[in-house]
Amino acid sequence: MSTTNEALAPPAAAPAPVSAALATTKALAGTTQSKPQERDSRAPHRDGRTGGGRGRPNGKRNKNMGRNDYTRMQDESKRTAKRLKMEGGQRTEWKPREGVADEDKEERKPKRKVAVMLSYCGTGYKGMQLNPPFKSIEGDLFEAFVKAGAISRANSDDPKKSALVRCARTDKGVHAAGNVISLKLIIEDPDVIQKINANLPAQIRVWDIIRTTGSFSCYNLCDSRKYEYLLPTHVFLPPQPKSWLASHCRKYAEKEGDLEGFLSRQKEVEGWWPEVMKKTAEHLKDEPNIESLMAQFNKLQEDLTPTAMTDDEELYRKIMGFQMQQKRAYRISPERLERVREAFRQFVGTNNFWNYTIDKSFKDPSANRHIKSFEVSDPIIINGTEWLSIHVHGQSFMMHQIRKMVGMAMMVVRCGTPVSRIKEAFGPRKISIGKAPSLGLLLEYPLFEHYNAKMAKENDRAPLDFAKYQEQVDKFKQEFIYDKIFDQEQKENTFTSFVQYLDTFRNSTYMYLTSAGFKAIDDLRANGELEWKDATQDDVDVDSEGELAGATEEG
Known part of the structure; x- marks a missing residue:
């Protein structure tokens, strides 16, 4: 099989049709005097249009557009503009592809409703869903369908003509071992x-391309989805003792009379950081001014900002590099592993995940989701680093939900927080939860149990099951997904950067991780020590640029 590395960016979406304004003139029959033209005194619209009617730039009301439709149109327009501004992108209008003008000369061929079984590596893409002008998986797929003759030139100007629907919408950088x-x-x-x-x-x-029933929709008929998340075990080490988050966890444990419980939850890792600091000083003992620099390094953990640095930048990097080596050499204990598993079990069942996504309220019924299982594998060693594979099975997931669940469990274990805090986050109190990196997330496969058992059988259609391609999928997953995840983490230390940012986030936002829980946030705000700041999107969400604005379903 021959492949090419050509990846064509999808054309942008078609502009909405604009009804031209029809000029009307009232003539006075039987007279020679015409009525003077009246000046349009209507105030200009807030977005620059004159008139004020809904849905038309000339001010005339579009009678087919209700208030809700108009509001959605306006909101989508604002989200698109915001996304383009964030990315520095330029709007490109959807134009018919070459050859569409000759569609009458093209032989008409029958189209069939099908399910396309596929795998992909999300690196370099802004997500699964078509999202002009950004590069997406669906954009490359649609171009390939047209070039292969699976979509006619007459329908090549708009994917909606082919009734394209995805089973699971994956975010920027997220992979799929199996999607439909x-x-x-x-x-x-x-x-x-x-x-x-x-x-x-x-x-x-x-x-594979499998014939389905005529009314088949892979999104509506999918019973559940399985995702996998890979992460190194060193992310469950406690924060650096001098860091802002670690010092406040200790402070509130003492204040709330929970010091004994706090220390017991960190018992298996209590000596790790002191031993690493001792090894660091020993390793760099021949460096000039090492004692002074180590003192500066400890101070930086308290006052760290993204641009903070010591007097000797090169030596500082040596310290960070040596400590990174120690993290990769870390091996999680059975006690710590069981605590990780206990944290993830808190998500199982039907819960209100409004704090684990965006644009949802506590009373929104769609925020209630059912998690069937959350399983943590035994650790494996890859390139000298110990990794865990976490498998989650749920009916459906909202945008960012899985990454926020992983981020919450990660921080609860790291900070010695009671795992009951995860259940408390299902309540009405609004909190900010850091998203774990997209690097480790992949869609394993969707399940179509009801369709396979009933609809496919009754209509003599083949079942939708990735098991028949398991060998090819496993090979693809190893080469294009697993290896890329391991290599990228080795080069960029993505997970370490994520937890270090949270550890040094000097704000009340994550004080619910302390022994005082939500009360710590209220105390700090009441005393004026620190202002509340929601870091979910602007600060911790360091890799979410270009995701589809307004999309709330991940799959």
């Missing part, structure tokens, strides 16, 4: 799959 899209394709060519793959980059593979 449903749409109408021309599949009479027996080599259509090979032709599609030949027009896709190697990091996107189509395994």
